[in-house]
Amino acid sequence: MIEDDDDITRAVEARRREDTEYVARLDDAVQHRDETAIEHLVRNAVARVVGRVADVGFDVVRNIWNWLVSH
């Protein structure tokens, strides 16, 4: 059983912190997956354009990312 109001206060405050944390984690996780997915597409597209498999620098990914955001 719940012991006293202090227990309730602690449980409620801990839960509020956890809820806030997971909303932030969801945003961050979606953004991260979006970035890695874009990088995946950029790598494939660069390989097609230059005609050979190559790793792409972060500056290429950032360039494409910025262009997508502005278009």
Added chain:
Amino acid sequence: MARTELISVDALDEHQLDRVRQSVRRERDTEANKALSVAIMGQSGVGKSSLLNVLFGTHFPVGDVKPATREPQAISVPSNSGHTLTFWDMPGLGDSEDLDAGYRAMYLEKLAECDVVIWAMHADSRCTDREARHLRRLLDDADPGARRRIVGKVTHVLTKADLLTPPPWIFDMRGERGSFVPSRPLAGRMEVKAAHFEQMVVEPWGDLLSAHTYNNGEFAVRDDRLGFDRQTVTYRGHFSREVCERYTAAHPEHADVFSRLRDNHRVLPCSALFRFNLAALMVNVVNKLGPTAIFRFQRVLDDVAELAGVPVSAMREYGNFLVWDGIRGTRAFDLSQLPF
């Protein structure tokens, strides 16, 4: 081993860069316009429809009035923003004792195809061992690559956590809305339940599992299981509570990274009714999406019902008893009538 050439933006002329831009946009839009496919496994009555409704903003009828199906059933619905969602209602693995080879192959095929696989188990269920046995038998038929992909995308949920009482839930009321919070003894009970299910349905697949999270650029710990690159931290194996505690003790400065890795393999007690743990569940789902499925997922995120918080007016309806004063012949307690 030969190193792969690194191409920087200076190595591409404007024409090449433009072709890359157009190609990426075209592929992203193509992926985003495909239907997001979600498979949900679980026995009849575990609350699959309720869970889908709160997670994806759909309006499936709830209540266990549908006849149990033996075949996976596809339901395609437009989301609020017009994008198609395809749900595969997968009958409970434990519902059918005699799964023939053709049926098992079809089940495997659907699990392999879907972007998201949710395994819903009733929080108060005790028959997990049977379902776990059937999953093992099912996956025995899959080739190693398919087995790894399927195991890696399953999100395990304990549904109807609101029914795990006593001990009581606390309603944290703030004005017209509030959130359900498990009391400390209830949280402890849930933890024990979740640990049991994790041991039954996650741990046996440890060799096939991996956990991923984003790298904020400061993580640089590597060992035979843990690795990282510019964007991602990866652990090969079951990132159990014990593993998480061990890494956190050794590298307390990265406690947040280990906690996020732990999210991948937690079995989550959830409640669609109480909107409990739904954001954590979505984090788990996002962690397991395939390389480009995030584009489809993002299209439905705007349709997601609020993942936390319940109106006080709705909370009033959840009380499942009133107290009748039999001596005075009057209500001694009725949640729906209390003046808040």
